[in-house]
Amino acid sequence: MYAITGITGKVGGAVASQLLAAGLPVRAVVRDAVRAKAWAERGCEIATARMEDAASLSAAFDGATGVFILPPSDFDPEPGFPEARAVIEAVSMAILKARPAKVVCLSTIGAQAGEANLLTQRTLMEAALRELPIPVTFLRPGWFMENAAWDVAPARDHGVIASFLYPLDKPVPMVATADVGRVAATLLRQTWRGVRIVELEGPQRVCPNELASAFALVLNRPVRAEIVERQTWETLFRSQGMRHPLPRMRMLDGFNQGWIDFEGHPDGIIHGEVELEAVLRELVSSAI
């Protein structure tokens, strides 16, 4: 039995679909039982748990061969990352109590970075889980291609995408969430000892200009990328409702300055199969 958190989202859903397709038993860990219906209909066991609640999580992980941990995204964390720390504590306690045979935890490219930024939330998660007496794999994917969902309307309606990543011709490791889920499911089925780090990107790197060109192809209209100047970020993010924009700004700095990157040798990075164009076609059709 594989217990999958985040199953109602993109990556968790892809992990579960892969396991079910292989005929393996899946326990859907959801925070809202109403959202579990589709997974129950596909034959999953259902467990209700929040990622901040050790008791419900340990019940959800009980008896599992493998557990997939999807830490919730928090783009606007309080100073010191108390929300992420609460999740880390609950997940660690639940794993210690339930003692699943193995754990795959979704982390991120750049989790090893020494400078504080939004991804420090995953640095902290990795540091805690690597201390547990259970085999754990940290899957560190690149920038999700699905982040381009934000760009669909401006590309379609105005022919411009706003880029926080620059220079516009600098290739960025990007990957489709379908590939992240597929690789996570493969990792979950493997047997290993101790701590593993697996880094993952798509078939090729994508620079912002290429993202714009791919939108142009899919939308059949000219699309160009335009840099959002660094000095405007804080005001912009605050105007969008963020209260603590600095960690997100430092994450973007990390990508642009190169201190957020894969840690291992390039030959060790796994490459996914899903092309950017396929992801953009999906995003554009679901936005209509």
Ligand SMILES: NC(=O)c1ccc[n+]([C@@H]2O[C@H](COP(=O)([O-])OP(=O)(O)OC[C@H]3O[C@@H](n4cnc5c(N)ncnc54)[C@H](OP(=O)(O)O)[C@@H]3O)[C@@H](O)[C@H]2O)c1
């Ligand atoms: N975006 C990127 O470029 C990127 C790159 C590398 C790694 N990542 C990592 O990818 C993850 C996001 O994956 P995704 O895109 O698949 O996310 P998603 O589609 O937004 O789904 C998030 C899932 O987490 C569940 N969830 C959220 N908060 C929860 C809580 N407090 N308790 C229980 N469940 C909770 C959601 O449940 P509901 O359906 O109930 O909301 C949903 O199933 C994050 O860990 C992020 O750090 C992202």
